[in-house]
Amino acid sequence: MKTSRVIPAALLALVLAAPAFASEGPTDAKGPVLLPPDVQALPVEQAILTAPPHVPPPIKRKHAARVVVNLEVREVVMRIADGAEYTFWTYGGSVPGSFIRIREGDVVEFTLNNHPSSKLPHNIDLHAVTGPGGGAASTFTAPGHGSKFTFKALNPGLYVYHCATAPVPMHIGNGMYGLILVEPKDGLPSVDKEFYVMQGEFYTQGGFGASGLQTFDMAKSIDEHPTYVLFNGSVGALVGDKALDTKVGDHVRVYFGVGGPNLTSSFHVIGEIFDKVWTEGGMKYAQEHVQTTMVPSGGSAILEFKMDVPGTYVLVDHSLSRAFNKGALGMLKASGPEDRVIYSGKEIDAVYFGAAAEEGSASARREAELKAKIAAEIKSNPAIASLTKEVQLERGKQVYMASCFACHLPDGKGMANVFPPLAGSDYLKADRDRAIRIVLKGLTGPVTVNGVNYNSAMPPQPLTDEQVADVLTYVTNSWGNEGPATTVDDVRRVKNETH
């Protein structure tokens, strides 16, 4: 096993035929595609890639081309919110990744380079690609390597691209997504301004705005509970100086995509109506005059609207907790002259009282006074008062027959030498508050009733204040007893005694 032999030429050729950037030595690469002569004859052009929110210029040519796209994957620490950083995995160093613009029928020679400083392998699934994995299987690339594959853009549309290396939710959740626009053969209508906006969620161990380098939180990701929901990869990416800039009169087109990994966006621009929506990134505008358009994870939409009046228009995901608490908020500014017929601005600011207006409060006071008067009137009317007592007697009888009769007997005479009588009881009559106290708290020990000594125990009664008042009214007005009614107020007063 010590002799070295000559490498067979065929094998050497196989090894050396690999593209220059590919891994030297053995590889599973199939080697360069042999393009037919008509494709080889097409002009070759380098794709212009742009970082968000910019979009490459429209394609002017009326023929197919061989388009060379070189995209680099880098794992970089960038700001996610003020004072907070995150390790984003990026296509081209930005989130979302570089915008790619090609034309239907183009043959794209796509190279994905994974920077040597990367920790992980990555790949790319372009939804614009027809073929297994959308290119994912052909671009699976170790750190410090590059992969190339060729595809023909068969379908026009606005397509999401993203990383498809396991665990995919983490690769996408770290910012690995972008848009590729395949223009139809006849191009798209021209507009004044085009923008690139993409929504995605981030799952961090710290809460929203927590400072320092934030770590991906697997549990939040699996539960789909994002810390951040963002446009273009950071809180405030499209705010203030970085707001999208337009002028009154501009026809604006927004290429909007959702990277996810999980959430569907309810995309809305506050104060604007989308004149045309090319739903789902398809190539005919499907609807006009739309307030909010739904864009699924891994999907897109093209939105067109005209700037009629100046001001700041806020982009939101109309699932508003995301906009208010998780960062899904951007701005589009329009500068130019006002048109107060279309939108006047505030015309009047006056005091308004609503239900607390002068008349209102006066009448409410009057109403309260009248109600008090009615209550007093009822209270002082003997007929109604005695009726009230009648009612109490009836209810009190029910309580008595449920709770008291077993010892004091239905006729209130008690049991000789064991339980004292209530009928004609001097003890009962002598102190009404004491009677209330006994019902509430029970009584144990010797008592003398009508000259006879008793020594037993009555437990506290589990009755409501109303039941106590009713049952006492009943016993003090039955079997020959007579007395005033016991009211709920009496019972409460006794209850609140401090001893």
Next chain:
Amino acid sequence: MTATVRRVRPPVCGSALCNVIRYTCAGVALLVLTGVALGGSEIENPNSKIENAAMRMVPSGTYVPLQRSTKDPEQVPVAAFRLDTAPVTNADFLAFVTANPKWRRSAVSRLFADTSYLEHWTGDLEPGLRAPLDAPVVRVSWFAARAYARWSGKRLPSTAEWELAAAAGYTTAFGKNEPDFNRDLYAWLARPVPEVLPSVATAKPTLHGVRGLHGLVWEWVDDFNTAMVTGESRADTGLERDLFCGAGAAGAKETSDYAAFMRSALRASLKANNTTTSLGFRCAASLR
């Protein structure tokens, strides 16, 4: 030298055919055809560390492959074995290339190590400032790692062995249930590769007294190229599965161990002559 394709099977995507070809090309055919013998051609290491204190025993256990075909066993029994307590350092590797000139950067065959092999070293025998002596060696190929292991009288751990050892937390056999272990693991995964790697001593030892399986560098395993094999034989190419995107979870029993998916994806992305800035290795040995 055996030419059998092992079927200890994890993971994730790619095709059986590719992997077989890859394995065959990388591990076997070239060697057979070129007659380059990797076995036993290294100079014997006088300080062969097989029984030294820098190894610890990892008790036997079972490894649950991340992904498996229906024909694969649900669990792979793993016999107790010995494992280096730390990854191989630049100092260790310097000793190896000093004793074995053919593994020096300027001399190594491109078949066995690509152009970034030891690229951060100052010279053939000078690790230099970007490769501190006590830091893990990186930018080494699978071939180089195996040659080193043989030279030191050891071998590379299998995927099953490595994963079994790496499953241990700081205090229990299952780190994934230890909050601080998980926190450290995912914090490391979230950090980009540093320009200069830290000393192996900075890693906290786990239950088995082994340090740095997580938190320093990725590590080669002997059968790295079985990752993402579909489990179908070559005749069943019609059943080939490309397990990307959501399909990456197809056939996976435990889909919530993202770190395991990351390791598996890395292994699957590599060729045997590849080297990367964050990939090193450590050695194992069977019990005698």
